[in-house]
Amino acid sequence: MGSVFLPHLNTAWHVDQAILSEDDRLVIIRFGREEESQCMIIDELLFSISEKIKNFGVIYLVNLDKVPDFNQMYELDEDPFCLMFFYRNKHMMCDFGTGNNNKLNFMIYDKQELIDIIETIYRGARKGKGLVISPKDYSRNIY
Template sequence: MGSIFLPHLRSGWHVDQAILSEDDRLVVIRFGREEESQCMIIDEILYSISEKIKNFAVIYLCNIDRVPDFNQMYELEMGDRQLEPFTIMFFHRNKHMMCDFGTGNNNKLNFMIRDKQELIDIIETIYRGAKKGKGLVVSPRDYSSIRKFRS
């Protein structure tokens, strides 16, 4: 249901424009397939926090089948196989923001976070780091012990 209310980026041009158009806020893009269960869950969580973070972040959704432009570049798929149920990436002033979650992958958030405040804290930490000119920030929590969710 959350995917109905959040804005969808319907082409590579729209993704680029979303990243380029924000001068101050963090751009949060969820890449995935909204019909998959894990993606539906994270979309609900993203929608539920969107109003709370609107002053410092904006959330967009991008279906990797309809917009395959970034699948190789952001390592979202290998061949025709999606690597994770979803991938969340962060951008600030046309710069890809990285976050050390303790998982070994600083480029993206690709694991389930069900706690809304926890996700708000991550987004806010990345935003604060971006405002200070940092390209890499450390997550407020270490996720090195998480297990990957697979449908």
């Protein structure tokens, strides 16, 4: 279970501190509910890549029921899970071709594919971009 091994942020203050504390790495936050199957799958995937991305990204998990503070602002309740990306206290947006640039809210099953997305967002963030184009168009993946 990936959610057991990845750090959880249990208050809005902890979320803010995690985002503020990183100067050089991308902060990846998975918002969701651990008991939902898609969330379990993405947590496993995140755990499996966490060591590979540790030099440029750090992953945290947030349970939407325990920390509801961001649900309305980012429309988080609509999805079984979502990944959001932050760099130097700035919300990083990514164009996946899905029409939603605020978050990744669709399933990815391939480790390298997720690493590529995170690396692309990190590189764009380092260049000062606020919106990054995903390495792949996911518009056909959405049902």
